[in-house]
Amino acid sequence: MSWRSGFGLIPGPARILAALAFVVFFFATFDHHRAIALGTLTGLAGGTLAGAFFLLAGYVYADAARRGMPPIPWTALAVLIPNCVGFVLYFLLRKPILHPCPGCGRGVAPDAAFCPHCGQPQMNLGLQPSGKES
Ligand SMILES: [Zn+2]
Structure with a gap:
């Protein structure tokens, strides 16, 4: 599966949340690190990570549904288990399409x-x- 078709699977609300998370994290981190020259870079990195988290959660939701797996419990599992272990578990245990x-x-x-x-x-x-x- 190509990256583009995978991105197309992500539901709209998850994309909006990802964009919001990016903006919020960017400005929060930027404000926090204003004193140092790397503030913008840190903000970009934090915002990208936060946005990617919501995009991945949206992808798990849509992907679980098309594999006949209950999407809400799997998304909750993926999001709630810390250090992205939940996402790794999902990709290891998911059923075929x-x-x-x-x-x-x-x-x-x-x-x-x-x-x-x-x-x-x-x-x-x-x-x-x-x-x-x-
Ligand atoms: Zn039939």
């Missing part, structure tokens, strides 16, 4: 034999029997 069911169009896990919503048998090319045995 669901593919649309040919019968009803809802998301089905790639290893499922039948759609859990409508019962339509799924065409899993990798898991089909080789046939021609009789």
